[in-house]
Amino acid sequence: MVDATGLELIAHALRARLGDDAVTGTTYHRTQATVEVAPAAVEDAVRFLAREADDRFEFLASLHGCDYFPDEPRLSVHYQLLSMERQERVCVKTRMTIEQAELPSVAGLFPGANFQEREVYDMFGVVFSGHPDLTRILMPDDYAGHPQRRDFPIGGEEVRFTYNQDAP
Amino acid sequence: MTEATAAPERDTELFTINIGPHHPATHGVLRLLVELEGEYVHSVKPIIGYLHTGIEKSCEKHSYWKAITFVERMDYLAYYYNMMAYCMAVEELLDEPVPLRAQYLRVLHLELNRISSHLFWLGTAMLDVGAISMLWYAMRERDMVMDLFEMSSGQRMHTRYFQVGGVVEDIPPGWEAKCREFVAAMPGRIDQYEALLSKNEIFLRRTRGTGIVSQEDCLALGVTGPLLRATGHPWDLRKAMPYSSYDHFDFQIPVGTVGDNYDRYMVRMAEMRQSVRIVEQALDGLPEGAHITDNRKVALPPRDELATSMEALIHHFKLVTEGFRPPAGEVYRAIESPRGETGCFVVSDGSAKPARVHMRDPSFVNMQMVPKMAEGELIADMIASVALLDPIIGGVDR
Numbered sequence: 001m002v003d004a005t006g007l008e009l010i011a012h013a014l015r016a017r018l019g020d021d022a023v024t025g026t027t028y029h030r031t032q033a034t035v036e037v038a039p040a041a042v043e044d045a046v047r048f049l050a051r052e053a054d055d056r057f058e059f060l061a062s063l064h065g066c067d068y069f070p071d072e073p074r075l076s077v078h079y080q081l082l083s084m085e086r087q088e089r090v091c092v093k094t095r096m097t098i099e100q101a102e103l104p105s106v107a108g109l110f111p112g113a114n115f116q117e118r119e120v121y122d123m124f125g126v127v128f129s130g131h132p133d134l135t136r137i138l139m140p141d142d143y144a145g146h147p148q149r150r151d152f153p154i155g156g157e158e159v160r161f162t163y164n165q166d167a168p
Numbered sequence: 169m170t171e172a173t174a175a176p177e178r179d180t181e182l183f184t185i186n187i188g189p190h191h192p193a194t195h196g197v198l199r200l201l202v203e204l205e206g207e208y209v210h211s212v213k214p215i216i217g218y219l220h221t222g223i224e225k226s227c228e229k230h231s232y233w234k235a236i237t238f239v240e241r242m243d244y245l246a247y248y249y250n251m252m253a254y255c256m257a258v259e260e261l262l263d264e265p266v267p268l269r270a271q272y273l274r275v276l277h278l279e280l281n282r283i284s285s286h287l288f289w290l291g292t293a294m295l296d297v298g299a300i301s302m303l304w305y306a307m308r309e310r311d312m313v314m315d316l317f318e319m320s321s322g323q324r325m326h327t328r329y330f331q332v333g334g335v336v337e338d339i340p341p342g343w344e345a346k347c348r349e350f351v352a353a354m355p356g357r358i359d360q361y362e363a364l365l366s367k368n369e370i371f372l373r374r375t376r377g378t379g380i381v382s383q384e385d386c387l388a389l390g391v392t393g394p395l396l397r398a399t400g401h402p403w404d405l406r407k408a409m410p411y412s413s414y415d416h417f418d419f420q421i422p423v424g425t426v427g428d429n430y431d432r433y434m435v436r437m438a439e440m441r442q443s444v445r446i447v448e449q450a451l452d453g454l455p456e457g458a459h460i461t462d463n464r465k466v467a468l469p470p471r472d473e474l475a476t477s478m479e480a481l482i483h484h485f486k487l488v489t490e491g492f493r494p495p496a497g498e499v500y501r502a503i504e505s506p507r508g509e510t511g512c513f514v515v516s517d518g519s520a521k522p523a524r525v526h527m528r529d530p531s532f533v534n535m536q537m538v539p540k541m542a543e544g545e546l547i548a549d550m551i552a553s554v555a556l557l558d559p560i561i562g563g564v565d566r
Binding site: 029030031032034058059060061062064065066067068078080084087089091110111112113114115116119136137138139140147148150152154 | 216217220222224225226228229260261263387388389390391403408409497498499500502509511513515517523524526528532533535536565566
């Protein structure tokens, strides 16, 4: 497992490669190592860790979003990277505001991120630039809103049955 | 059908057909938009979301222990695995150790669930390639596992047997004997399935050399589980990053060689045998002790204490009305489910309800493999490939 020291080494390598502004912080919580990077640097950071670093994390296990409402910046995207050779995981995380919810896509780097980025777009409204087919994946195409955001209400949507199908 | 693997030069128009979302061969409400060149698949696009029920969103308005019931309903054939990933993530947030007996009981139920899930796959997938009688044989043995689940938890599916800090109840008297009956019977039954299938001419022609996806493609697509192991990559989280005392058991990781549909079948059959071995070892080594943590801030006090202890009553009241509050933080915990890496990401903001629950479901990620499996092959082989992919739409759409 990546320990607290190993996490600082990863952050140091990222800073040396992408500049001091690229890494905004590190968290080590309950054996989970998380390195937080700036939104613009996320593709470079993931590419560096997956392909170029000395100790690589070559497998993208999961990509998912989160809404930290009411904290700012609200939205985040997490990249759970895994090294099968060393059996280690590290999480790359980036946070952004609703107004600037745009990230470079990693679908070119990991084809498996295709569906997962579409899910984050669908549920949180994060736009992945450079994604080959950024459309809604779980919700209907004509759906309005991004349901996993914390200020999106649960329930209250009228369900159409035969008795109310003609209602406006 | 293995002779005709290369598609001929196109001299015809593409023909677009829509398979599903309600089609018996798509294993749930999966829709495949297929472009055909004659009988060959030119392109295929899986379209999902028809079973989306917003389970992750629903978890956010329930206390931690109530969300277990929700996450179970994602991958509805591997419900113990969803519970396990979620409970492990919450235990990690709480920093709550699990007693050894509870870990063994979890392993017992997880491996029984792996067998039942693979049996369901065996029955339905063989239905798609024409071996209809397999469904009845597979369901017969799956029923023995369901009976065991019913004995230990009162439910056959969606048992909610795992609790944060351990399991809800210890196994009842007679469970062990019944489980040993199953362990004794199962290897012979797997022999019977293999006698029916493994050298069956029709089955071989449907599966050998079809739906091949290379190891590099699997890794790039994030594919895990039996599909990755069928390509020869021995990646199994039970061995690689052991959890819940999996390192106490002696078992092997079956791998394939070329990554075609036949390898996927062989890997799952061999996995069932290994699961039977693990169940047997867990029964033999089942330690004495508590089945759930004695931390009253996390787990309910035993029922009999409520009549005599005021403190127990207060703990019971607090847990049922409000639930526990893990310190703020976020964790991602992954386990090896019958379909690959089931990961659970839980964020706590310090309140009694999870701020975010995300399940990395293997079926969702593995679904992206369908175009790689099917394009350039016969449409009949695509049906076999989807069957051998073993997607559970409840897990795909959540």
